[in-house]
Amino acid sequence: xxxxxxxxxxxxxxxxxxxxxxTEAIGKWGLIIFNNLIxxxxxxxxxxxxxxxxxxxxxxxxPSVRDIPNEVDxxxxxxxxRQVVATMDDCLARGVKAGVVISAGFKEMGGEYIAxxxxxxxxARGGGMLLVGPNSQGICCPRHKLYSWMPFFFPPPxxxxxxxxxxxIQNILISGVVNxxxxxxxxxxxxNEVDLRKDDYFEYYAHDPTIEVILSYLEGITDGRRFIERIxxxxxxxxxxxxxxxxxxxxxxxxxxxxxxxxxxxxxxxSVCKQSxxxxxxxxxxxxxxxxxxxxxxxxxxxxxGIVTGGGGLGVIAADVCTDLGLEVARLSPETLNRISKLMPxxxxxxxxxxxVAGLRFDTISPIIEILMKSGExxxxxxxxxxxxxxxxxxxxxxxxxxxxxxxWDVMSKQFGNYADALFDLMHGLKxxxxxxxxxxxxxxxxxxxxxxxxxxxxDSACRAIGAMVRYHEYREGIKQDNxxxx
Amino acid sequence: xxxxxxxxxxxxxxxxxxxxxxTEAIGKWGLIIFNNLIxxxxxxxxxxxxxxxxxxxxxxxxPSVRDIPNEVDxxxxxxxxRQVVATMDDCLARGVKAGVVISAGFKEMGGEYIAxxxxxxxxARGGGMLLVGPNSQGICCPRHKLYSWMPFFFPPPxxxxxxxxxxxIQNILISGVVNxxxxxxxxxxxxNEVDLRKDDYFEYYAHDPTIEVILSYLEGITDGRRFIERIxxxxxxxxxxxxxxxxxxxxxxxxxxxxxxxxxxxxxxxSVCKQSxxxxxxxxxxxxxxxxxxxxxxxxxxxxxGIVTGGGGLGVIAADVCTDLGLEVARLSPETLNRISKLMPxxxxxxxxxxxVAGLRFDTISPIIEILMKSGExxxxxxxxxxxxxxxxxxxxxxxxxxxxxxxWDVMSKQFGNYADALFDLMHGLKxxxxxxxxxxxxxxxxxxxxxxxxxxxxDSACRAIGAMVRYHEYREGIKQDNxxxx
Numbered sequence: 001x002x003x004x005x006x007x008x009x010x011x012x013x014x015x016x017x018x019x020x021x022x023t024e025a026i027g028k029w030g031l032i033i034f035n036n037l038i039x040x041x042x043x044x045x046x047x048x049x050x051x052x053x054x055x056x057x058x059x060x061x062x063p064s065v066r067d068i069p070n071e072v073d074x075x076x077x078x079x080x081x082r083q084v085v086a087t088m089d090d091c092l093a094r095g096v097k098a099g100v101v102i103s104a105g106f107k108e109m110g111g112e113y114i115a116x117x118x119x120x121x122x123x124a125r126g127g128g129m130l131l132v133g134p135n136s137q138g139i140c141c142p143r144h145k146l147y148s149w150m151p152f153f154f155p156p157p158x159x160x161x162x163x164x165x166x167x168x169i170q171n172i173l174i175s176g177v178v179n180x181x182x183x184x185x186x187x188x189x190x191x192n193e194v195d196l197r198k199d200d201y202f203e204y205y206a207h208d209p210t211i212e213v214i215l216s217y218l219e220g221i222t223d224g225r226r227f228i229e230r231i232x233x234x235x236x237x238x239x240x241x242x243x244x245x246x247x248x249x250x251x252x253x254x255x256x257x258x259x260x261x262x263x264x265x266x267x268x269x270x271s272v273c274k275q276s277x278x279x280x281x282x283x284x285x286x287x288x289x290x291x292x293x294x295x296x297x298x299x300x301x302x303x304x305x306g307i308v309t310g311g312g313g314l315g316v317i318a319a320d321v322c323t324d325l326g327l328e329v330a331r332l333s334p335e336t337l338n339r340i341s342k343l344m345p346x347x348x349x350x351x352x353x354x355x356x357v358a359g360l361r362f363d364t365i366s367p368i369i370e371i372l373m374k375s376g377e378x379x380x381x382x383x384x385x386x387x388x389x390x391x392x393x394x395x396x397x398x399x400x401x402x403x404x405x406x407x408x409w410d411v412m413s414k415q416f417g418n419y420a421d422a423l424f425d426l427m428h429g430l431k432x433x434x435x436x437x438x439x440x441x442x443x444x445x446x447x448x449x450x451x452x453x454x455x456x457x458x459x460d461s462a463c464r465a466i467g468a469m470v471r472y473h474e475y476r477e478g479i480k481q482d483n484x485x486x487x
Numbered sequence: 488x489x490x491x492x493x494x495x496x497x498x499x500x501x502x503x504x505x506x507x508x509x510t511e512a513i514g515k516w517g518l519i520i521f522n523n524l525i526x527x528x529x530x531x532x533x534x535x536x537x538x539x540x541x542x543x544x545x546x547x548x549x550p551s552v553r554d555i556p557n558e559v560d561x562x563x564x565x566x567x568x569r570q571v572v573a574t575m576d577d578c579l580a581r582g583v584k585a586g587v588v589i590s591a592g593f594k595e596m597g598g599e600y601i602a603x604x605x606x607x608x609x610x611a612r613g614g615g616m617l618l619v620g621p622n623s624q625g626i627c628c629p630r631h632k633l634y635s636w637m638p639f640f641f642p643p644p645x646x647x648x649x650x651x652x653x654x655x656i657q658n659i660l661i662s663g664v665v666n667x668x669x670x671x672x673x674x675x676x677x678x679n680e681v682d683l684r685k686d687d688y689f690e691y692y693a694h695d696p697t698i699e700v701i702l703s704y705l706e707g708i709t710d711g712r713r714f715i716e717r718i719x720x721x722x723x724x725x726x727x728x729x730x731x732x733x734x735x736x737x738x739x740x741x742x743x744x745x746x747x748x749x750x751x752x753x754x755x756x757x758s759v760c761k762q763s764x765x766x767x768x769x770x771x772x773x774x775x776x777x778x779x780x781x782x783x784x785x786x787x788x789x790x791x792x793g794i795v796t797g798g799g800g801l802g803v804i805a806a807d808v809c810t811d812l813g814l815e816v817a818r819l820s821p822e823t824l825n826r827i828s829k830l831m832p833x834x835x836x837x838x839x840x841x842x843x844v845a846g847l848r849f850d851t852i853s854p855i856i857e858i859l860m861k862s863g864e865x866x867x868x869x870x871x872x873x874x875x876x877x878x879x880x881x882x883x884x885x886x887x888x889x890x891x892x893x894x895x896w897d898v899m900s901k902q903f904g905n906y907a908d909a910l911f912d913l914m915h916g917l918k919x920x921x922x923x924x925x926x927x928x929x930x931x932x933x934x935x936x937x938x939x940x941x942x943x944x945x946x947d948s949a950c951r952a953i954g955a956m957v958r959y960h961e962y963r964e965g966i967k968q969d970n971x972x973x974x
Contacts, residue, residue, distance in 0.1 A: 032892060039889030057889065104844070105834045145885055151875035152892040154885055166800020168873060175876040219803060245800055250816035251807035257836035258799030284804055285945045312745030313653020313732055316706060317771055320738035329737035347592045349744035357591065386655060388638035389662040398632055398641055402526030402544065405519060405639040458772045 008204045010097035012141040014073035015044045021078035022048030022056040030078040040147030065090040072096045081105035085120050092127030101133035107260035121194045136191035137167020158183020161211035163201040169217045176288015180454045185210040199230045206234040214240045215291040219255040220262040235277035241291045277475040279468045292454050293465035298431045299473040304330035306378035307353035310385035315353030318459050325467040330378045339371045366419040373432045384437040413440040435462045495691045497584035499628040501560035502531045508565035509535030509543040517565040527634030552577040559583045568592035572607050579614035588620035594747035608681045623678035624654020645670020648698035650688040656704045663775015667941045672697040686717045693721040701727040702778040706742040707749040722764035728778045764962040766955045779941050780952035785918045786960040791817035793865035794840035797872040802840030805946050812954040817865045826858045853906040860919045871924040900927040922949045
């Protein structure tokens with residue numbers, strides 16, 4: 001790793017931060033972001049820089065960065081674009097190692113502002129100072145209690161590394177991760193990427209032992225050849241999940257006025273992903289769950305899916321979606337079907353999907369999954385079990401004359417959790433990944449985060465997760481992919 | 488409407504119900520469904536039929552249907568298949584008008600069971616008794632407090648009519664409706680459809696004034712020509728949203744063992760939908776929100792979308808997805824852009840999507856939407872405004888030294904609701920539909936259900952809703968659709 005990349009440590013673990021534009025004016029980013037740093041519990045030194053104030057939110061303020069009496073690792077900028085450029089000399093004089101430029105009003109405005117951004121870059125590069133942005137939402141590193149960003153949102157630490165050219169989309173990506181029960185290692189909203197580019201962050205994340213999976217939103221690529229070369233080194237180590245914005249003519253136009261990005265076409269980017277082992281995703285709302293699917297779960301070693309379903313129609317849908325994505329609904333041998341048949345009522349129709357035919361016997365589910373996993377006939381198991389929806393008011397009886405069966409469902413749901421640990425061990429022992437689609441409390445009894453598995457709320461997401469993981473396995477093993485549909 | 492179809496009234500609004508197989512045995516459908524009838528608050532007469540008991544859950548039991556002393560409109564069956572057939576003579580003797588066969592073990596089992604199902608049909612048709620199922624999850628009609636079905640789930644009354652060949656999928660479809668803030672008029676899980684078929688229910692729903700939109704899951708079509716003819720009469724009156732299961736070879740195999748359905752190919756069904764104005768959907772989880780999109784909202788009169796977004800990246804994604812679906816990201820005139828520009832900070836880059844550039848001024852949103860709606864340059868407005876996610880624990884500051892800005896977001900979110908009523912009136916006055924994608928409390932102040940609009944949590948759903956409604960408008964107006972992608 002080059003020294004330049006290694007210096008990203010100053011970004012995510014700074015010992016001290018100068019905040020240029022810190023203020024107490026309501027509605028200003030200089031208040032919101034400075035306050036988030038404080039509320040987030042940052043433990044290093046904080047130096048607000050504001051010539052008009054003696055202090056900001058209780059911290060002594062300084063007229064300029066030069067006036068700060070101690071070393072400064074990181075500077076954050078919320079002042080107008082021209083002032084950011086004007087402040088750079090002070091930062092370099094003070095030996096600031098890295099800067100996060102929140103301020104907009106650079107390249108994305110076109111015209112003279114392109115030159116202004118070039119000037120900013122020249123100064124930073126001249127003094128060896130790294131720059132995030134401009135037009136960034138900020139960064140976070142929960143392990144170090146660093147939340148130097150816009151949203152009032154403090155995700156827990158975890159193992160996903162995020163890079164997003166859009167702040168709002170970064171929030172949605174991280175929401176997906178947190179809603180899946182996981183946390184974030186580091187996140188950066190890269191904005192216009194005048195200095196640090198997405199491939200720099202990827203390279204840094206590749207070497208970060210706290211990061212297992214990389215999740216990214218991008219609107220364009222600069223220097224495609226170098227990008228591919230670098231990303232290949234990353235995907236050798238860790239899965240990289242990317243959502244591309246600006247795939248269409250209208251999208252490109254929007255991206256240009258958003259981050260001034262050099263968009264790449266849909267087809268070209270698809271081909272880049274295929275060549276370099278990137279897991280491409282198309283839905284901003286599903287990206288987080290696809291990324292966390294890779295955590296605590298082995299890769300499927302092939303395309304054959306076994307489907308165990310608590311509802312016939314759900315099995316039909318799952319079979320359709322698997323087929324759409326180039327996965328195979330495994331053909332089970334008579335021996336395997338016979339083994340399962342012994343656990344089923346006599347009106348069971350043998351086949352895959354294995355329809356549990358409205359059997360309310362939770363105690364057969366785990367043995368059936370075990371039979372499938374040990375059969376040698378499947379590479380992954382999707383397990384679908386969706387009970388009555390738990391929507392406010394709709395589980396309240398309209399009359400008190402009946403029995404409250406809602407409690408029965410809750411008890412069954414709890415019992416269900418008892419199997420989670422055993423299935424987790426089986427999955428890792430046999431290296432056959434399990435994809436539960438359920439609204440039951442599957443992981444009720446799992447307290448250990450290292451045993452936590454993503455539970456899917458939709459069949460579609462689970463199928464796309466299997467597709468994404470199979471494709472990554474095939475890339476890593478050098479298996480030729482003739483089927484474009486997969487994923 | 489034929490008398491046969493009119494008799495469906497006995498199904499959804501029976502004055503009395505015989506429950507063949509009612510029991511108190513834990514885990515049996517005869518307990519669960521009979522109990523749901525009671526818990527649901529059904530106000531007609533209930534007659535449990537069970538030769539082994541004097542009463543069930545406090546209701547006097549009868550050894551057979553013949554022994555019931557009064558008129559019986561509807562019979563529900565949970566006894567084994569052969570017993571259902573054996574009981575039919577009693578039902579006919581008692582003059583029962585309609586039956587719901589929950590019991591499985593008919594056509595879907597193949598072999599001799601096909602003949603058993605034929606025998607059931609012959610008896611019912613011979614006596615003029617309508618049959619739902621077999622292999623049905625049951626029916627519901629919330630307006631009449633009739634919940635004669637498996638799930639412990641009591642959705643509120645509303646204006647969506649549901650027909651599903653799968654019970655589990657019916658639950659998910661209805662969950663989507665309820666989660667969108669709406670309710671259900673009537674729902675039927677049609678199962679094997681030995682007698683009543685989906686087109687019978689569609690025809691009945693078409694004449695039902697409480698039903699505005701029809702939502703359906705199907706696994707096959709019997710007598711395609713007649714199906715198309717009948718559905719065309721329905722789509723002339725009301726939108727019909729259909730999810731097809733069994734589109735692929737594996738899906739067809741699964742459907743055959745599920746409901747014994749005669750599946751139709753993906754391509755054939757697509758063409759049926761196009762010819763007959765059906766709104767086809769592909770995601771079981773999105774079907775409900777697409778259906779409720781049609782409620783309380785005018786149809787867009789063209790493909791031109793105006794996008795107002797509180798985040799640049801979200802605008803890029805929306806532009807991409809609209810384009811994917813054959814919608815047009817409208818080109819705004821200099822006059823319109825100029826009008827908007829006056830409400831924007833100086834770093835705004837004029838264009839559509841209209842990026843609110845991280846402006847925290849909620850008071851400009853409503854005027855900007857009004858300018859777009861009155862411009863004559865767009866046919867619908869998508870409005871995207873996603874704040875920091877409200878996930879448990881992540882809005883809790885890590886330190887108490889800062890200001891709790893979470894409250895600021897909540898206050899802003901509330902202010903936001905003030906505009907909902909005005910925008911609703913504008914939408915109906917100008918007949919330009921609005922599609923809000925937001926996690927803010929957009930409809931906080933709307934108490935009147937007739938003014939409730941679906942709020943989308945994802946850009947993708949909102950775009951697909953616009954696509955579906957544009958396509959339906961084009962069908963109704965006889966506008967030729969050359970673009971297959973739309974919807």
